Amino acid sequence: xxxxxxxxxxxxxxxxxxxxxxxxxxxxxxxxxxxxxxxxxxxxxxxxxxxxxxxxxxxxxxxxxxxxxxxxxxxxxxxxxxxxxxxxxxxxxxxxxxxxxxxxxxxxxxxxxxxxxxxxxxxxxxxxxxxxxxxxxxxxxxxxxxxxxxxxxxxxxxxxxxxxxxxxxxxxxxxxxxxxxxxxxxxxxxxxxxxxxxxxxxxxxxxxxxxxxxxxxxxxxxxxxxxxxxxxxxxxxxxxxxxxxxxxxxx
Amino acid sequence: xxxxxxxxxxxxxxxxxxxxxxxxxxxxxxxxxxxxxxxxxxxxxxxxxxxxxxxxxxxxxxxxxxxxxxxxxxxxxxxxxxxxxxxxxxxxxxxxxxxxxxxxxxxxxxxxxxxxxxxxxxxxxxxxxxxxxxxxxxxxxxxxxxxxxxxxxxxxxxxxxxxxxxxxxxxxxxxxxxxxxxxxxxxxxxxxxxxxxxxxxxxxxxxxxxxxxxxxxxxxxxxxxxxxxxxxxxxxxxxxxxxxxxxxxxxxxxxxxxxxxx
Numbered sequence: 001x002x003x004x005x006x007x008x009x010x011x012x013x014x015x016x017x018x019x020x021x022x023x024x025x026x027x028x029x030x031x032x033x034x035x036x037x038x039x040x041x042x043x044x045x046x047x048x049x050x051x052x053x054x055x056x057x058x059x060x061x062x063x064x065x066x067x068x069x070x071x072x073x074x075x076x077x078x079x080x081x082x083x084x085x086x087x088x089x090x091x092x093x094x095x096x097x098x099x100x101x102x103x104x105x106x107x108x109x110x111x112x113x114x115x116x117x118x119x120x121x122x123x124x125x126x127x128x129x130x131x132x133x134x135x136x137x138x139x140x141x142x143x144x145x146x147x148x149x150x151x152x153x154x155x156x157x158x159x160x161x162x163x164x165x166x167x168x169x170x171x172x173x174x175x176x177x178x179x180x181x182x183x184x185x186x187x188x189x190x191x192x193x194x195x196x197x198x199x200x201x202x203x204x205x206x207x208x209x210x211x212x213x214x215x216x217x218x219x220x221x222x223x224x225x226x227x228x229x230x231x232x233x234x235x236x237x238x239x240x241x242x243x244x245x246x247x248x249x250x251x
Numbered sequence: 252x253x254x255x256x257x258x259x260x261x262x263x264x265x266x267x268x269x270x271x272x273x274x275x276x277x278x279x280x281x282x283x284x285x286x287x288x289x290x291x292x293x294x295x296x297x298x299x300x301x302x303x304x305x306x307x308x309x310x311x312x313x314x315x316x317x318x319x320x321x322x323x324x325x326x327x328x329x330x331x332x333x334x335x336x337x338x339x340x341x342x343x344x345x346x347x348x349x350x351x352x353x354x355x356x357x358x359x360x361x362x363x364x365x366x367x368x369x370x371x372x373x374x375x376x377x378x379x380x381x382x383x384x385x386x387x388x389x390x391x392x393x394x395x396x397x398x399x400x401x402x403x404x405x406x407x408x409x410x411x412x413x414x415x416x417x418x419x420x421x422x423x424x425x426x427x428x429x430x431x432x433x434x435x436x437x438x439x440x441x442x443x444x445x446x447x448x449x450x451x452x453x454x455x456x457x458x459x460x461x462x463x464x465x466x467x468x469x470x471x472x473x474x475x476x477x478x479x480x481x482x483x484x485x486x487x488x489x490x491x492x493x494x495x496x497x498x499x500x501x502x503x504x505x506x507x508x509x510x511x512x513x
Contacts, residue, residue: 011509046510049344049510052347052348053347053348054344054347054348054508054510055508055509055510056506056507056508070506073347074349074350074351074352075350077348077349077350078350080348082348084344084345086341087341087342087344087345088345089345089348089349091262091266092266093266093267093269093270094262094265094266094269098262098265102258102259102262105258106255106258106349106350106351107350134269
């Protein structure tokens with residue numbers, strides 16, 4: 001479903017070339033649930049943005065649902081759902097309900113399919129209480145649930161989330177996690193998320209990737225990850241060790 | 252494409268009305284400004300009978316034709332030059348994940364019907380001039396052609412201005428000189444300008460084809476600068492000649508988009 005082959009993206013910053021991502025290769029099969037870890041500035045968001053066609057890779061090959069995201073961006077948009085935890089993709093001044101209706105029209109979602117999809121999302125995400133409010137008046141937790149619903153209205157095969165639980169309280173976090181787990185297991189939607197919250201990884205992800213300095217530093221199951229540091233008992237300790245050794249080898 | 256445009260524009264217009272006081276104020280202000288514009292023209296022409304060899308009504312005709320095209324573009328396309336704000340705020344990312352051209356999303360962004368007053372004002376001036384002038388009816392077909400040509404030329408300029416901002420994110424004002432400046436420049440008969448400037452806006456940046464060259468045909472006049480008469484009909488060619496590089500520049504800009512951190 002997602003395929004990266006030696007993908008790279010560099011930026012020119014004051015005549016110096018900075019490689020945000022380099023030689024990144026991985027494959028995610030349909031139906032997988034993958035969590036992506038990495039320190040700030042490691043290249044996670046750049047990777048996500050290459051997957052949805054926002055950034056054009058400067059080297060290598062990227063394929064999502066068989067399409068080259070940067071060349072077939074609008075075609076891919078119909079098959080992928082994207083959520084940015086740090087900013088909404090909804091229309092600030094429109095009631096949430098109107099944003100959904102607009103998305104239905106932009107994505108050409110059939111009215112009947114849309115109706116049942118929206119009912120289902122309203123129920124599972126508990127949108128009913130605030131669907132009539134403009135997005136700007138929503139709390140962060142409500143907004144996040146609205147963004148999730150918006151990304152799923154067109155029933156995409158792949159859902160890509162960049163820090164979906166950032167800034168949320170424990171209850172909201174649990175709600176989002178529960179929703180994502182069910183989406184993946186019941187509907188078979190492929191999910192790729194980036195996060196700094198190790199709870200997301202522990203509770204959701206069968207597979208973990210660790211990106212550091214724009215490269216893949218680890219790729220495997222949670223158990224594999226724990227096994228990289230025998231003697232350390234919590235995932236925090238293991239990840240801290242991986243982040244700090246990554247920094248040392250980079251020097 | 253058109254239906255998507257209308258859908259988005261309608262959505263924004265509704266959103267604008269969500270802030271009712273602001274919307275009402277904008278509508279009133281827009282009407283007042285449009286009225287002042289007309290007043291200024293009337294004051295100028297109350298004191299002059301001709302400008303650089305063109306009569307009162309002929310100048311109004313050239314002014315009206317350029318302004319209809321310009322105000323139309325300002326309302327329906329002009330918002331694309333707000334792209335640097337969207338790039339800096341990170342909201343351009345959200346436009347790129349939708350199955351709709353980001354150009355349309357930008358053009359309709361914050362669309363407000365309050366600017367319609369200015370189009371109406373420009374159209375009124377043009378209509379007055381057409382009625383006041385004793386024109387050859389066989390030449391009037393050029394009027395709609397020149398307005399469409401003008402719209403395409405201005406829209407291309409705006410698109411070029413937006414494309415440049417993928418690189419010059421920090422200097423959105425620089426490009427306003429080209430968009431609004433072009434609008435201002437074409438409000439007067441080109442005979443008021445120096446020969447070299449007119450050459451520049453004929454052969455380099457084809458502003459002369461917005462209203463000057465086709466306007467001369469409608470008015471049945473020779474070009475004071477002595478260009479051959481077939482040039483009166485080259486407007487559509489010039490418009491396409493500008494639209495093509497604008498489209499390519501826009502595509503290039505998208506591919507070089509750098510996004511923001513996080």
